[in-house]
Amino acid sequence: MCGITGYTSWAIxxxxxxxxxxxxxxxxxxxxxxxxxxxxxxEIALGxxxxxxxxxxxxxxxxxxxxxxxxxxxxxxxxEIYNHHDLRRELQARGHRFRTRSDTEVVLRAWVEWGxxxxxxxxxxxxxxxxxxxxxxxxxxxxxxxxxxxxxxxxGDGGTVFGSEAKAVLAHPRVETAVDVxxxxxxxxxxxxxSPGHCVYRGLEEVAPGTMVVATGxxxxxVQYWSWAPRPHTDDxxxxxxxxRGLLEEAVDLQRTxxxxxGALLSGGLDSSAITAMAAVDDLATWAVDYADGGDYASSxxxxxxxxxxxxxxxxxxxxxxxxxYVTQDxxxxxxxxxxxAMDVPGYGPINTPLMLLFRHLAPHTPxxxxxxxxxxxFGGYHWHNPGPxxxxxxxxxxxxxxxxMDYLLRADVAEVVRPAEYRQRRYREAxxxxxxxxxxxxxxxxxxxxxxxxxxYYLQFLLxxxxxxxxxxxxxxxxPFTDVRLVEYAGSVPWAWRRQGGQEKGIxxxxxxxxxxxxxxxxxxxxxxxxxxxxxxxYLWRAARELVADTSSPVWTFLDxxxxxxxxxRTEDDLGDWTSTLHASFVxxxxxxxxxxxxxxx
Numbered sequence: 001m002c003g004i005t006g007y008t009s010w011a012i013x014x015x016x017x018x019x020x021x022x023x024x025x026x027x028x029x030x031x032x033x034x035x036x037x038x039x040x041x042x043e044i045a046l047g048x049x050x051x052x053x054x055x056x057x058x059x060x061x062x063x064x065x066x067x068x069x070x071x072x073x074x075x076x077x078x079x080e081i082y083n084h085h086d087l088r089r090e091l092q093a094r095g096h097r098f099r100t101r102s103d104t105e106v107v108l109r110a111w112v113e114w115g116x117x118x119x120x121x122x123x124x125x126x127x128x129x130x131x132x133x134x135x136x137x138x139x140x141x142x143x144x145x146x147x148x149x150x151x152x153x154x155x156g157d158g159g160t161v162f163g164s165e166a167k168a169v170l171a172h173p174r175v176e177t178a179v180d181v182x183x184x185x186x187x188x189x190x191x192x193x194x195s196p197g198h199c200v201y202r203g204l205e206e207v208a209p210g211t212m213v214v215a216t217g218x219x220x221x222x223v224q225y226w227s228w229a230p231r232p233h234t235d236d237x238x239x240x241x242x243x244x245r246g247l248l249e250e251a252v253d254l255q256r257t258x259x260x261x262x263g264a265l266l267s268g269g270l271d272s273s274a275i276t277a278m279a280a281v282d283d284l285a286t287w288a289v290d291y292a293d294g295g296d297y298a299s300s301x302x303x304x305x306x307x308x309x310x311x312x313x314x315x316x317x318x319x320x321x322x323x324x325x326y327v328t329q330d331x332x333x334x335x336x337x338x339x340x341x342a343m344d345v346p347g348y349g350p351i352n353t354p355l356m357l358l359f360r361h362l363a364p365h366t367p368x369x370x371x372x373x374x375x376x377x378x379f380g381g382y383h384w385h386n387p388g389p390x391x392x393x394x395x396x397x398x399x400x401x402x403x404x405x406m407d408y409l410l411r412a413d414v415a416e417v418v419r420p421a422e423y424r425q426r427r428y429r430e431a432x433x434x435x436x437x438x439x440x441x442x443x444x445x446x447x448x449x450x451x452x453x454x455x456x457x458y459y460l461q462f463l464l465x466x467x468x469x470x471x472x473x474x475x476x477x478x479x480x481p482f483t484d485v486r487l488v489e490y491a492g493s494v495p496w497a498w499r500r501q502g503g504q505e506k507g508i509x510x511x512x513x514x515x516x517x518x519x520x521x522x523x524x525x526x527x528x529x530x531x532x533x534x535x536x537x538x539x540y541l542w543r544a545a546r547e548l549v550a551d552t553s554s555p556v557w558t559f560l561d562x563x564x565x566x567x568x569x570x571r572t573e574d575d576l577g578d579w580t581s582t583l584h585a586s587f588v589x590x591x592x593x594x595x596x597x598x599x600x601x602x603x
Contacts, residue, residue: 004076004077004128005164005169006161007161008160020171024172025049027165030473032050033049034050035052036050037060039062041131044138046062046131047076048061048062053260054101062074072131073130077108078127080125081107082124082257083121087106088106116214116225119212120226122143124143125145125148127142127150128141129150129162140162140207140215142211145480146210151205153175155174155175158217160220161174166199170201178601185418187345189418189420190424230449230493233493240508248278248481251484251486254484256279262369263362263365264287264369265288266322267529268288268521270521271509276315283320286321290307290326291327293536308324314517317517317521323362325357325362329537341597343466348586350531350579350586351531354529356473363474368479369476374460375509376506378487379507380499381526387447397454397455403583405421418559428454435453448496506526546569549566555600556588558602572585
């Protein structure tokens with residue numbers, strides 16, 4: 001796992017080039033603590049930071065070779081190609097010779113052999129940048145589901161700047177750290193999500209999952225190398241259960257491969273427990289997070305109760321070396337601002353900070369871990385996947401249910417310009433155009449297709465972004481078996497009714513793995529990540545928010561309304577069960593942290 005960055009340019013002084021790429025690369029050192037290097041050419045500069053996971057002595061980057069046209073091919077790559085052994089054998093049969101055991105070299109040789117058709121052959125999580133000197137083009141490629149991040153910006157001189165995170169791109173002298181009206185709308189109206197392909201910062205864009213951006217001089221085009229469409233499901237129920245089980249086992253087996261210790265996150269929920277049970281060989285280390293004063297923590301809209309007893313039960317059942325990391329109030333408070341640094345924008349500290357602390361604790365022991373994201377998206381794990389007769393709101397299905405919009409926090413004059421509700425509906429309408437239906441799909445089936453597709457397009461991206469940033473901020477690689485492309489392609493067409501086998505969310509997954517787990521875990525109701533929400537922690541947030549309100553010179557008040565924030569704090573201060581107010585108060589505090597960390601030009 002690594003951080004990648006770079007740019008093409010014809011306007012920066014050659015004497016400045018090494019300084020610029022080194023500064024950009026240095027912003028990503030937490031992602032790659034083991035090594036870093038740069039490549040500077042006449043038209044290209046590439047940077048790389050490495051967390052060595054495979055072929056520890058080889059695989060150094062940026063990596064170069066000669067292309068079929070005789071020109072330089074240069075690559076910087078972040079992620080893992082889980083089927084690299086199969087691809088290596090195929091490439092060797094075609095005459096390619098390898099110098100390392102790394103999957104990086106497989107990616108490079110695959111590009112030599114297949115060019116822009118190569119990414120469709122990869123089975124993994126990846127962000128790749130390839131410079132092809134012969135055609136003077138930069139190719140930016142992101143994995144099928146968007147597990148690994150990749151953002152870019154165009155510069156006025158016809159160059160392209162890219163990086164694993166926004167901070168690397170913003171370190172380039174020709175990219176301004178600015179947020180425009182649409183950026184504010186992304187930040188406020190869509191939280192905790194952002195629109196696919198969009199960023200909060202002006203001029204920055206995401207490489208969308210399953211696509212590549214091709215930049216040649218002043219022209220840019222987007223190529224979609226993978227997309228998914230539903231197809232009629234012809235397998236019977238028993239075959240479907242067996243196939244889901246087999247594909248998940250295959251994904252876990254592929255993702256257990258590394259030259260460093262591999263562990264697993266184990267909450268005691270269905271998803272992480274299934275992965276743990278399948279990976280539990282060779283003294284597997286498993287990890288969970290809880291609070292040192294855990295008895296005081298309240299349940300939230302998504303988290304129902306303590307995970308610790310269930311995680312311990314699964315650890316004993318499969319024979320893992322299980323550790324529960326107990327985080328303290330002091331740790332949560334001291335590391336809150338670090339999560340803003342990792343995310344590059346304000347986020348949700350009550351769920352981000354404990355996750356970062358968990359990764360920081362396990363990093364010296366298992367720098368690679370398996371994690372359970374995407375099971376809810378695949379198998380219908382959220383309450384909005386089982387709508388009632390009155391759940392017909394024409395918007396994103398989590399809006400107003402699990403997440404209350406923060407539109408009301410804006411100053412009235414800013415709201416008139418940003419129009420967050422209108423922006424949210426515009427993005428919703430655009431997302432609807434991306435939804436693909438089976439021929440003749442009507443009524444509830446069509447509504448469920450819409451809900452699942454929107455969850456994949458938006459909500460899954462939030463979860464993957466959060467997991468990547470918190471893990472990589474402390475040099476941990478988090479792998480996500482449920483995003484395996486073959487599993488995704490198969491599970492996406494499983495009938496809705498089968499996803500609720502037994503009348504419970506993710507019913508078909510439960511049936512596929514129930515023999516691996518204690519019964520109380522196999523049929524445990526979904527309970528999300530444990531939110532840091534107790535009286536002392538809320539007191540810290542409320543105190544920090546009130547101190548920010550008192551600072552009338554803070555740039556936060558150029559777009560947020562201090563009177564409304566005060567109203568929120570006064571109305572909800574003693575309501576420990578109101579997790580939305582905790583998230584909103586934390587967001588306000590994080591806006592202050594964000595604008596202290598960065599000199600952001602606001603609209």
